[in-house]
Amino acid sequence: MTGARRLSLPALAGITAGLFALAIALVFYYAPVDSDQGLSQKIFYFHVPIALTSYACFGWGAWKALLHLWKRKPGADLESYVAIHQGTIFGMLTLITGSIWARISWGVWWVWSDDQLVLFLILFLFYCAYFMLRYSVEPGLQRENMCAVYALFGVVLIPISFLAIRISRSIIHPEVFTRHGPQMTHSQFLAFCVAWLAMLFLFATLYGIELAGKRLDARLRELRELLA
Amino acid sequence: MVRATKVTKRFGDKRVLNRVDAEVEAGGFLLVTGPNGSGKTTLLRVLAGLDAPTSGQVLLPDRATIGYLGHEPHVYRELTPLENLHLFGRLYRVPERAERIGMLLERFGLWDVRDQRVQTFSRGMRQRLGLCRVLLHSPTLAVLDEPFNALDEAGAALLDATLDVIAPVSAVVLATHDPGRVERLATQRLAFA
Amino acid sequence: MRFFSDVAALARKDLLIELRAKETVPAMLLFVLSALTIFHFAVPAGASAKISIGLLWTAIVFTALLGLTRAFVPEREQGVFDALVLAPSDRSAIWAAKALSVLAFLGLAELVALPAFGLFFSGVGWHGVAAFALADIGICAVGTLTGAMAVAGRARELILPLLFLPLAIPVVAAGVGASIAGGGKYLAFLALYDAVFALLSWGAFEYVVAQT
Numbered sequence: 001m002t003g004a005r006r007l008s009l010p011a012l013a014g015i016t017a018g019l020f021a022l023a024i025a026l027v028f029y030y031a032p033v034d035s036d037q038g039l040s041q042k043i044f045y046f047h048v049p050i051a052l053t054s055y056a057c058f059g060w061g062a063w064k065a066l067l068h069l070w071k072r073k074p075g076a077d078l079e080s081y082v083a084i085h086q087g088t089i090f091g092m093l094t095l096i097t098g099s100i101w102a103r104i105s106w107g108v109w110w111v112w113s114d115d116q117l118v119l120f121l122i123l124f125l126f127y128c129a130y131f132m133l134r135y136s137v138e139p140g141l142q143r144e145n146m147c148a149v150y151a152l153f154g155v156v157l158i159p160i161s162f163l164a165i166r167i168s169r170s171i172i173h174p175e176v177f178t179r180h181g182p183q184m185t186h187s188q189f190l191a192f193c194v195a196w197l198a199m200l201f202l203f204a205t206l207y208g209i210e211l212a213g214k215r216l217d218a219r220l221r222e223l224r225e226l227l228a
Numbered sequence: 229m230v231r232a233t234k235v236t237k238r239f240g241d242k243r244v245l246n247r248v249d250a251e252v253e254a255g256g257f258l259l260v261t262g263p264n265g266s267g268k269t270t271l272l273r274v275l276a277g278l279d280a281p282t283s284g285q286v287l288l289p290d291r292a293t294i295g296y297l298g299h300e301p302h303v304y305r306e307l308t309p310l311e312n313l314h315l316f317g318r319l320y321r322v323p324e325r326a327e328r329i330g331m332l333l334e335r336f337g338l339w340d341v342r343d344q345r346v347q348t349f350s351r352g353m354r355q356r357l358g359l360c361r362v363l364l365h366s367p368t369l370a371v372l373d374e375p376f377n378a379l380d381e382a383g384a385a386l387l388d389a390t391l392d393v394i395a396p397v398s399a400v401v402l403a404t405h406d407p408g409r410v411e412r413l414a415t416q417r418l419a420f421a
Numbered sequence: 422m423r424f425f426s427d428v429a430a431l432a433r434k435d436l437l438i439e440l441r442a443k444e445t446v447p448a449m450l451l452f453v454l455s456a457l458t459i460f461h462f463a464v465p466a467g468a469s470a471k472i473s474i475g476l477l478w479t480a481i482v483f484t485a486l487l488g489l490t491r492a493f494v495p496e497r498e499q500g501v502f503d504a505l506v507l508a509p510s511d512r513s514a515i516w517a518a519k520a521l522s523v524l525a526f527l528g529l530a531e532l533v534a535l536p537a538f539g540l541f542f543s544g545v546g547w548h549g550v551a552a553f554a555l556a557d558i559g560i561c562a563v564g565t566l567t568g569a570m571a572v573a574g575r576a577r578e579l580i581l582p583l584l585f586l587p588l589a590i591p592v593v594a595a596g597v598g599a600s601i602a603g604g605g606k607y608l609a610f611l612a613l614y615d616a617v618f619a620l621l622s623w624g625a626f627e628y629v630v631a632q633t
Contacts, residue, residue, distance in 0.1 A: 069628055126587035133584060136574030138239060141280045145628040146570050150584075153563075156621060157588065160614060164591035167606055168598045225236075225283075228243070278503055280633040288633070292509035300500030306438040318430045319508040321423075345441070354499075361504065 009212065012205045019198035026191035040104035047097035049196040051116060053203050054094055055158065057087030058123070060207075062155035065148035077144040078218070080151055081134070082211045086203055088127045094120050115165050122161050126154055229253045229399060230275050230369055235284035237270050244270045247284065250418060252399040254368060257413045260403040262420025268403040269299065269373055271418075275401050276371040292320065295367030297375055301358025305347040309338050309357050312346065313364060320365035332360040336386055351378040359387060363394075370394060371401045376409060384409070424517075427510045431518030436525060438495050445491045449484050449530040456480040457534065457541055473542040474549070474600045478593050481531065481553065482560070482586075488526045489564040490581055492519055493572045502572075506630050516626035520565040527557050545600060548608070552599035555611035556592045559618055563588045566622040569629050588618070 007015075027045045034041035061083035068076035098117040099109050112118060130150055137143040184192060230252055237245040244267045252258045252275075260268050273279040276296040277288045288294070296302075303312045310329065317325040333339045336356040346354060355378045362370065376384055388409070394400065395413045402410060439445055460476040496502040505515055531553055535545050545553075564585055571581040591614055599607035 122587055122590050125583075129580075129583040129587065132576075132580055133570060133574065136571075136576050136580055140282070140632070142573060142629075142632050145631070146573065149566075149625040149628055150570070152625070153588070153618075153621060156617060157591075160617065161591050163610060163613075164594040167610055168594040171598045171601055225238075225243075276507065277633050278507065286633070290509070291507060294507060296503065296507055298500055298503060302501050302504035303499055304434070304438060304495055304501055305498060306441045306495065307434065311434075311437070315430055315434055316504065316508065319427060319505070319510045321509065 009205070009208050012201065012208055016198065016201040016205045019194065019201055023191065023195040023198040026187075026194050031188045031191040032185065040101075043097055043101045043104065045191055045195045046199075047094065047101055049192070049199040050090055050097060051094040051120065052196060053199040054087050054090035054120070054123075056200060057083050057090055057203055057207075058127070058151075058155055058158065061087060062151050065151035068144060068148045069152075075215075077148065078214055079211060080148060082207055082214060084127060084130055084151055084154075085210065086207050088124065088131075089206075090199075090203065091120055091124050091127065095124060113169070115162065115169070118165050119158070119162050123154070123158065126157060130154070229287075229289060230401070231285075231287040232271075232275060232281075233285045233287075235271075235274055235281040235286060237267075237274060237279065238282045245274070245281070248418075250275065250401075250416075252369075252401055252416065254399050255396055256399050256415050257395050257410075258399075258401045258416045258418060259407060259410060259414035260401065260418045260420070261405075261407050262403075266420035268420055271420075272296075272371050272373045272401060272403055273298070276369075289369050292365070293368045295362040295365065295370045297358050297362045297370075297372045299373055299377070301354045301361070303346050303354060303357050303361060306345060308343050308345055309333060309360070310342045312357065313360060316361050317364055322365050328364065329360075332363060335390075336360055337382070352380050352383055355379055356383055356386070359390070363390065367398060369399045369401075373403050374405065375402065376404060376406060424511050424514055427514040428517045428521070431514060432521045435495070435518060435522035439522070439526065442495075445488055446526050446529055448491075449488050449526060450533050452487050453480050453484040453530050453534040454537060456483065457537055461541055470543045471601050473538075474545070475597050477534070477538050477542075477545070478596050478600070481527075481534065481556075482589050482593060484530050484534070485523070485527050485557075485560045485564060486582055486585060488523050488530070489561075489568045489585065490578055492523050492565060492568050497572065502630075506632075511627075512630055513623050513626045515630070516565055516569070516622060519568075520561040520622075523565060524557055524561040527561065531557070546603065548603040549600035551608055552596045552611060555608060555615060556596045559592050559611065559615040560589060562615065562619040562622045566626055566629065569626065573629070 027042055031045070033039060061080045064076045064080035064083060067073040068080060095117065098114065098120070102111045102114065103109050130147065133150060134143065134147050137146065232248060232250040234247045234249060235245055236243065236247055248271060250258060250271070260271060262268050270279065274281055274286055276294055277291065278296065313329045313332070314325065317329060322328055330339070333342050336359060338353065338356055338360065341349070341353070346357065349357070355375070359375065362372070375387060379387060391400070391410060391413060404410065457477070457480055460473065460480065464472055464476065493502070496505065506512060535550065535553070538545060567584040567588070568581055571577045571584060574580060592611065595607045595610045595614070599611070
């Protein structure tokens with residue numbers, strides 16, 4: 001995120017806030033109300049961008065992990081960790097918003113026929129284990145390596161799990177509920193894109209904040225070491 | 229040749245090594261002394277390439293030339309001495325493996341029990357086997373952590389004799405509670421408080 | 422090639438140790454039979470055969486987990502792991518050998534479990550057997566790698582299931598599909614899973630065990 005580094009954190013936060021305001025305005029006032037589901041369909045404008053941003057987080061975390069293993073780039077481990085941390089948070093939000101949407105659409109809090117939701121459940125379990133792994137090992141090169149390897153496994157797991165869910169769908173869970181994938185009109189598409197951009201900037205801001213905090217912690221520890 | 233420069237090692241909040249310098253060349257013998265828990269084992273693991281320092285640098289020779297004997301003898305309990313040594317001999321690409329193994333087992337008095345499982349051995353016998361394993365590939369850097377532990381007088385004498393032979397040609401790092409035993413060989417000393 | 426002879430030597434060592442200790446395989450056998458017995462009581466009468474197939478897969482996955490938890494125990498005793506890691510041989514040979522030996526143990530367990538399942542519930546077709554064979558490879562590849570990760574930390578037996586089970590989900594999904602519906606796509610998927618994760622695990626093992 002060299003762009004984020006060139007942009008100061010307050011500026012990033014400001015842009016994020018602005019985008020959110022714009023997104024909310026577009027979603028609630030500009031995009032037409034869905035003929036089927038009414039106002040409650042609006043949650044789609046947040047649920048899907050959150051999910052997509054989650055993928056972006058995990059992808060970014062895996063990229064940093066690769067840099068750590070391959071190029072031995074210093075600091076890449078911390079960046080990978082923060083990205084995955086954010087990804088897990090966005091993942092949890094995906095599950096929550098997805099559950100709310102299912103409740104609104106079909107009256108149940110969970111549906112197994114929603115492939116993406118099921119995928120996120122698996123990923124959520126996987127990445128929670130990332131943190132268990134990280135905190136069970138002493139800090140050091142081996143821990144950084146293991147976390148990086150695990151992050152790469154995660155990003156490979158995404159398509160593999162999705163494929164597994166797809167092919168086993170007819171066996172495991174019959175199509176009870178169908179959701180028409182949104183064929184979006186122009187205005188819907190615009191609202192969607194702005195919402196997505198807002199989420200990505202939210203990730204960038206939170207990522208920047210958490211990373212700065214962690215780096216400060218590390219620096220403090222270093223200084224304390226030197227003084228001792 | 230192994231060189232540690234300003235090596236610090238922390239486990240969580242506890243600092244075990246603090247900016248330690250050490251350098252041993254072929255023919256050098258670094259004697260490391262100090263009470264339990266003072267960091268000897270940690271330093272030896274760093275010098276053997278088993279642990280990375282928290283900060284500082286370590287210059288290590290090729291893995292194939294390092295021999296490490298820790299507090300455990302590093303041998304499989306369910307296997308016999310012959311099986312253990314053949315396995316490690318294979319992994320270390322030891323030439324003329326069978327002869328070398330035979331020679332070492334004889335020297336350390338384990339030839340008669342070469343086909344018995346290690347789990348039937350006493351601690352002292354396991355330690356002797358561990359020494360065989362360490363010497364199997366003729367390491368040019370031998371890192372030995374309290375090798376005299378558990379050895380009876382006969383075993384200790386065998387180790388003494390072995391050290392006399394390898395000290396002039398290899399780099400040796402040896403940690404011990406009983407420095408008097410190997411004082412004569414030491415070219416450098418490092419005392420932990 | 423040296424790699425293969427190292428793998429062979431290490432795998433032979435693992436099999437020899439198990440042959441003498443006789444700890445892991447009997448435990449796995451007993452576990453899987455106990456699990457199948459419990460499933461008989463857990464599945465109400467009149468339930469479809471499909472449910473029991475799913476339970477069989479579950480039992481196999483947890484039996485594999487049992488074997489994987491024990492996988493690095495011989496190395497942890499007497500500190501042998503240090504000696505293996507220091508050896509100049511390729512560290513991923515350790516992974517390959519360990520995965521092969523756990524595969525052998527799992528295969529033995531299935532040799533008993535599948536006929537027992539046929540006895541208790543219903544037969545597993547050839548598609549099912551092929552699915553188990555392919556699934557075992559993936560399970561052992563991934564399980565051995567995560568096993569090494571778990572062993573490096575504090576709460577090893579606790580952490581291994583957490584690391585392993587999410588990765589096993591695709592295997593179970595495809596395996597059950599293959600057992601019930603047949604069809605090549607499930608077996609093809611399992612083969613893909615095996616190829617991808619075996620390659621990843623092979624490449625990553627070096628990083629997971631090296632401390633420097």
